[in-house]
Amino acid sequence: MSNDVFIIGTGESKYGELWERSLREISVEAGLKAIESSGVRTKDLDAIYMGNSLSGMISGQENIGALMSDYAGIADEDVPTLRIEASTASGAAAVYEAYLSIKSGEYDLVMVGGVEKMTELYGNEMIDISSSILDREWEAFFGGTPAAMAALSARKYMKDYGVGKDVLAAISVNDHKNASMNPIAHFSNIITMDQAMNSTPVAEPLNLMDCAPQSDGASSIILASEKFMKQEKKEGVKIAGSGISQEYFALHSRDSLYSMKSTVNASRKALQKANVTLDDISFAEIHDSFSIYGVMALEDIGFAGRGKAKDLVFSEIGLKGKIPINPSGGLKAKGFPYGASGVGQFVEGYLQLMGKAGKRQVENAEYGLLHSVAGTGSTSIVHILGGE
Structure with a gap:
């Protein structure tokens, strides 16, 4: 069985000047939309990778992975959550790391999120x-x-x-x-x-x-292994x-x-x-x-x-x-x-x-x-x- 990786669900918040919404709110919105889109359960996730570049400097908030897991209500489901930072490519880097985690055979189902609040300073x-x-x-x-x-x-x-x-x-x-x-x-x-x-x-x-x-905004995708796709009869994009x-x-x-x-x-x-x-x-x-x-x-x-x-x-x-x-x-x-x-x-x-x-x-x-x-x-x- 090959370890091909597929996208099986996605979710996004609005992008723009979201003055009335917090970093955690838009991130969780995108994540829950991706969960709903994919038809999976949070307890089935093997890991979550969060792409974020500047929250520590703009919002004064580090440890984004743990924050998002907690705010989404899954802190007690033992799903490891890590933040990935690579400047303006942080989101793509988070996907890359999640992709490798499935490709290697370590995981079968992973959520990737990306979030930034850019308008809190000017x-x-x-x-x-x-x-x-x-x-x-x-x-x-x-x-x-x-x-x-x-x-x-x-x-x-x-x-x-x-x-x-x-x-x-x-x-x-x-x-x-x-x-x-x-x-x-x-x-x-x-x-x-x-x-x-x-x-x-x-x-x-x-x-x-x-x-x-x-811009402020958040995006999320669900990645799955070929094994998971076949077991759960899912459709997706390779x-x-x-x-x-x-x-x-x-x-x-x-x-x-x-x-x-x-x-x-x-x-x-x-x-x-x-x-x-x-x-x-x-x-x-x-x-x-x-x-x-x-x-x-x-x-x-x-x-x-x-x-x-x-x-x-x-x-x-x-x-x-x-x-x-x-x-x-x-x-x-x-x-x-x-x-x-x-x-x-x-x-x-x-x-x-x-x-x-x-x-x-x-x-x-x-x-x-x-x-x-x-x-x-x-x-x-x-x-x-x-x-x-």
Whole structure:
């Protein structure tokens, strides 16, 4: 019996500015929805993995795993619960660890949750905290912020390949269009190219519409072994392959300002393990915390050659395009709660491959690629969903 791993249920809270709701409330909401969706019982869970990045600094709350288990009412059911932290890829890292725990044969049924409350702080205090994902000594100490680092990449990319802001803006326009069909998205408004290109400057050449929002939100999935699937007669979506890779931590240490070697390698590993090629991929959820990262991802994953993302972004990344990108709305429009966003990609992948994505359904979807990044690319995690 192989140890193939399947997603059998999902749940999410609303993404957005959830002023009236606590970290624990939205996390438990997503988890209980996933339990209900999968039709399993909490006492049957072997473990729970929680993805979270900044709760200690923003909410003053650590030990998130134990907190969520207690608040969900399962503290006395002897289900081990651990928090996984990997910056902005915390959610995907939690899924990766849960996937390995089943793949190894240790567990048969695991819940993965991701949660973040980003709106409890604002202004300079929040900028300082969000910059903790950078090299504190050599980047953040000298005034570097996530937006500033992305702007450096964007300026160099635009100069070297002679492209304008419209290439970046097209990523955001596509995200907002898809998010308008996603009921849990932070933003449901469609934006025009003109609005995207002429929004408030943030870090030249990036405007407000090039930047993902600081969102509150929680997502959860239930993973099961093939053995459990057959015993309980469940249906689900297979995690066909996964890859994780590392890169230099600080941006200035890398060979390129606009290529994430970690994404190149993680994508290659995931595709090889899934025994598929990019031609088999029906859609992709990519990490676009800034629009330039969306452009870079298209090239690093291999959907476009170097400097050639411009040939895709205007007509080929929509739901009916050559490679539909971010049918959920992506980080820019669905939202960007650091710890939840990676798990949220799996929710979208599950809905798409089960044919349950509603108005944003990609036709004849067979395989999905999910791409999550820590910081400015120090770690990339890629999963392939689909197949028998």
